[in-house]
Amino acid sequence: MSKGLFIVFEGVDGAGSSTQAQMLRDYFTHRGQQSIVSPEPSAGPIGKLLRTFLAGKNDFNSQDLYDQQMAYLFAADRHYHLYNNVDGVYSLTKENIHVISTRYYFSSLAYNGKTEKDYDFVSILNQKFPPPDLVIYLDLPVNIALERMCDRPSKEIYETQEKLTKVRERFTEIFANYSHKILKIDARESKKKIHQTIVNDIEKWN
Numbered sequence: 426m427s428k429g430l431f432i433v434f435e436g437v438d439g440a441g442s443s444t445q446a447q448m449l450r451d452y453f454t455h456r457g458q459q460s461i462v463s464p465e466p467s468a469g470p471i472g473k474l475l476r477t478f479l480a481g482k483n484d485f486n487s488q489d490l491y492d493q494q495m496a497y498l499f500a501a502d503r504h505y506h507l508y509n510n511v512d513g514v515y516s517l518t519k520e521n522i523h524v525i526s527t528r529y530y531f532s533s534l535a536y537n538g539k540t541e542k543d544y545d546f547v548s549i550l551n552q553k554f555p556p557p558d559l560v561i562y563l564d565l566p567v568n569i570a571l572e573r574m575c576d577r578p579s580k581e582i583y584e585t586q587e588k589l590t591k592v593r594e595r596f597t598e599i600f601a602n603y604s605h606k607i608l609k610i611d612a613r614e615s616k617k618k619i620h621q622t623i624v625n626d627i628e629k630w631n
Contacts, residue, residue, distance in 0.1 A: 429459070429518035433529040435596065436563035437589050439570030440612045441619070442527045445563065448620045453523050460523035461512075465532070469509065471502040493546070496537040500550040503530060507554065530554050535595040536588075544595075556605040561623055565612035567593055 432449070434442035446462045453460035466472035466479075475498050485491040506526075507514045514524045530551040538544030567589045600607060608626050610619055 429523040433557040439573040440563040440565040464527040467506040563612035
């Protein structure tokens with residue numbers, strides 16, 4: 426293989442993307458292939474600021490202004506995540522290291538594009554970001570997602586039934602029109618079955 430793969434997991438909160446990302450990393454390790462789980466927000470300076478906001482810090486009186494700020498920050502952090510020379514996605518894949526990310530620009534469209542105007546705004550911010558080698562979309566009903574998250578010690582601002590319902594609807598629309606490589610999986614399946622479905626797909630073309 427000439428370079429590593431850039432693989433992205435997407436889905437509503439609670440769909441199991443972090444778990445599946447770790448399992449996929451372990452799979453690559455078992456095969457003697459280097460890989461890293463590199464989520465968004467990133468571990469960079471902008472990503473750290475984003476996590477502060479996601480935990481509930483809001484310096485805006487207007488929800489619309491807050492959502493715009495988040496869209497700007499996610500785009501800036503995404504640029505850093507892809508292109509920085511230390512642990513950026515493309516620096517690593519050039520070294521034949523697989524990069525597995527939980528979330529990419531699809532999440533910005535789904536979480537911050539709540540109206541047509543907002544969606545167009547977020548699309549413009551993210552239009553130059555390249556598609557990953559593979560998107561793995563874990564589709565999960567919102568009621569199950571909320572049940573899975575009930576034991577979390579703290580919740581992010583987007584983890585409510587109303588918001589997640591709209592987010593899932595937008596994910597469905599986004600991926601219905603997506604023209605690049607994607608694997609859609611019913612996230613109600615067992616962790617082991619989901620992982621095996623992913624592995625089977627990757628082994629067909631990897």
